[in-house]
Amino acid sequence: MTRDDVSAVVYDFDGTLVDLVVDWNAVAEEVADVLATGGVDASDADLWRMLDLADEADLRPTVEDVISAHECDGARQSTRLRHADLVADHDVPVGVCSLNAEAACRVGLEVHDLAGHVDAVVGRDSVATRKPDPEPLIATLRRLDADGDALFVGDSRRDELTAERAGVAFEWV
Numbered sequence: 660m661t662r663d664d665v666s667a668v669v670y671d672f673d674g675t676l677v678d679l680v681v682d683w684n685a686v687a688e689e690v691a692d693v694l695a696t697g698g699v700d701a702s703d704a705d706l707w708r709m710l711d712l713a714d715e716a717d718l719r720p721t722v723e724d725v726i727s728a729h730e731c732d733g734a735r736q737s738t739r740l741r742h743a744d745l746v747a748d749h750d751v752p753v754g755v756c757s758l759n760a761e762a763a764c765r766v767g768l769e770v771h772d773l774a775g776h777v778d779a780v781v782g783r784d785s786v787a788t789r790k791p792d793p794e795p796l797i798a799t800l801r802r803l804d805a806d807g808d809a810l811f812v813g814d815s816r817r818d819e820l821t822a823e824r825a826g827v828a829f830e831w832v
């Protein structure tokens with residue numbers, strides 16, 4: 660499948676359009692502290708497991724604020740990647756479907772003058788589930804009014820799996 664015969668193109672964000680400058684170990688430590696303050700032991704959990712723990716403890720908004728602040732900073736300092744140059748060249752609607760916070764995606768798109776070329780942004784906190792669940796990608800396509808085959812471009816096995824589950828063609832960066 661090429662970019663010319665699809666109804667929409669959706670890009671992953673970090674590692675695909677930009678490289679976010681985020682010290683994820685520092686983020687995880689800060690989130691673990693927030694959870695510990697709320698009585699949740701997250702000492703053995705990775706950041707994604709911490710999100711689940713935060714959901715269970717009704718601490719998700721607080722935890723999201725912490726992670727999102729780091730990601731927005733990281734987006735302001737982010738490096739533009741080669742695929743970012745393709746975003747403005749599509750004749751079909753373009754979306755972003757990311758595991759990062761939606762706000763951070765929007766900051767990064769603004770920083771690299773891409774916001775005007777992207778018609779829908781779905782982040783980790785935009786819908787109820789996260790990649791590799793197919794719903795975020797399906798929601799992105801719905802927001803683009805994509806009618807027919809679409810293409811998802813990403814940099815991880817998780818992205819590829821998301822596309823498979825959504826029944827969408829996938830292309831590695």
Ligand SMILES: [Mg+2]
Binds near residue numbers: 671672673675813814
């Ligand atoms: Mg990525």
